[in-house]
Amino acid sequence: MAENEATLYNARQLNLPEKEISQAATDIIKRLLDAGYKAYLVGGCIRDLLLGLHPKDFDIATDATPEQVKSVFKKKCRIIGRRFRLAHIYHNGNIYEVATFRGFDQSGDRVVHQGQILRDNIYGSIDQDVLRRDFTCNALYLDVTDLSIIDYVGGVQDIQNKRLNLIGKASDRFTEDPVRMLRCIRFSAKLGLELSEDCRNTIPKLTNSLLKVPSARLFDEIIKLFHCAKMTAAFQLMRHYKLFDQLFPLLKKPLAESDHTQEFLSNAFTNTDARLANNQSVTPVFLMACVLWPDMIEGYKKLITKDHKPYEALHIAANKTLEKQRDILSIPRAIQTGIRQIWVMQLRFKRMHGKGVYTTLHHPRFRAAYDFLLLRASVHEQLELKADFWTHIQELSPEAIRSLIFGKRARNGKMNAELV
Incomplete structure (x- = not known):
């Protein structure tokens, strides 16, 4: 040319x-x-x-x-x-x-x-x-x-x-670089561009080629998707073209069997899109914790029934989930640590009396973990009282907090020890 x-x-x-x-x-x-x-x-x-x-x-x-x-x-x-x-x-x-x-x-x-x-x-x-x-x-x-x-x-x-066209044949361009399939989804969702017929027909045939991409590069591309401000739309496109199942096989069964999982993830993506639209900060830790939560919580429930203590069960289940996902996405160690902290905080939220409340309130991951709790409560009604407590306590004066967590009513209260 x-x-x-x-x-x-x-x-x-x-x-x-x-x-x-x-x-x-x-x-x-x-x-x-x-x-x-x-x-x-x-x-x-x-x-x-x-x-x-x-x-x-x-x-x-x-x-x-x-x-x-x-x-x-x-x-x-x-x-x-x-x-x-x-x-x-x-x-x-x-x-x-x-x-x-x-x-x-x-x-x-x-x-x-x-x-x-x-x-x-x-x-x-x-x-x-x-x-x-x-x-x-x-x-x-x-x-x-x-x-x-x-x-x-x-x-x-x-x-x-408003068209999204590849330069050349989709089969050739996706084979050259399989990450282009994820870029297709991101640009289509973010920019409102319609995928060409060639792209629509080719992507489902080549999803397995993503496994050839270095896991660290895949992780970087997934974070771009998570934070494209249109992840709600991207999630639906990724599911439609079987890309989500390829990248997060741990979620294939939960998404197929539970409407709660679909709703939980959709709410997580919608909330993150809203934060980005309002120029609020977001972190890769949060959405990755959301995406991997359904697999971890299933492992946790099985361990609890085998008489493991809650914190022990959570740590074992978290390690297994992160190890399984590591084969596809290379999640940096710092992000893995943040994910674990958000998950562990869900157990700490059960304790709503005594000095432990102060420790929870001042934890560096409190805000992210609290937002995570609200997401869980949005799909599980039994968590609403717990979510209301941690919402209310942030609005109280130090004296009111002390009265709330050390009063007779707090000491007599009983907590649900389960995670859902």
């Missing part, structure tokens, strides 16, 4: 908001241009601007190699990656990703195994680079010098028509 086959659009005519374009990214591009290289804004930032959204990242594509980029920016540049080498430019406390145009030279630094690209550091021209990108909506280039959008693959029309 030759460069002159591109369609050029005037960004102003497409109502692209100039004020939303990062000045820092523009400055980086102009320095590369001054050094004699070509450079453009590329990908998701242009897509989001055309959709009326606020881009979080402004990525740059250039014909300069990572080493040449570093020679321009010196100490403000760091070359990263092995699978795909990139340059990171540090500017005013932010990081801007600069990628070199990808090419097709088969004799270069490219490793492909059974159709899956394991490493790719072959460089080329802009008209080659566009064909190496995944979706048409992510394959647009913006020339900041004249605000023209360069479109080789019909990306502008697809955005206008």
Whole structure:
């Protein structure tokens, strides 16, 4: 494909908001241009601007190699990656990703195994680079010098028509990189783009290929999905295309057998989407604790019936659940610790009198664990009194808390020792 086959659009005519374009990214591009290289804004930032959204990242594509980029920016540049080498430019406390145009030279630094690209550091021209990108909506280039959008693959029309189209055959592109199936779901849910027929027909046939992806990379992609602010919709799409069962096989049985599990997870995703919409903080720990809870609680119940004490049963069940999930997703140790803490706090919430209440209230994970309790109460009525207690106590003065937890009524109260 030759460069002159591109369609050029005037960004102003497409109502692209100039004020939303990062000045820092523009400055980086102009320095590369001054050094004699070509450079453009590329990908998701242009897509989001055309959709009326606020881009979080402004990525740059250039014909300069990572080493040449570093020679321009010196100490403000760091070359990263092995699978795909990139340059990171540090500017005013932010990081801007600069990628070199990808090419097709088969004799270069490219490793492909059974159709899956394991490493790719072959460089080329802009008209080659566009064909190496995944979706048409992510394959647009913006020339900041004249605000023209360069479109080789019909990306502008697809955005206008709310379509999500792959560049090339879905079977080939998903085989090259199975993570693209998850990106399909995320973009469709987050951006309201309809999957192409090719994608819809191909994804169910290739879900097993996700098992070939390194577990750490899969975990990173799952967190992006969890925090895309449209996970409620993404969850339904993942279930429809059998991707959720592939990534979380521990949930296949609970989801099939219990409406409570479906409702619990849907509520968790809805609440997280709402927090993100309100610019509130979220953590990977919370949703991962929600997703793995149904398997852990089933293990816990079985151990309790074998005369294990509650805390012992919970620790054993938690370890087994995390070990089973580890085969597919590499959950960082710190996140595993947070998950365990949220789960253990559910036992501590049973104690609503005495000094232990203070310990629970001041635990670092109290807020996340309390939110988790509210989610459980939303699907299990027998937990409503417990949830009401921990909601009410946060509104009381220190004197009122002392009276509540040390009074005669508290001492005579009996707690349900079960987790549901």
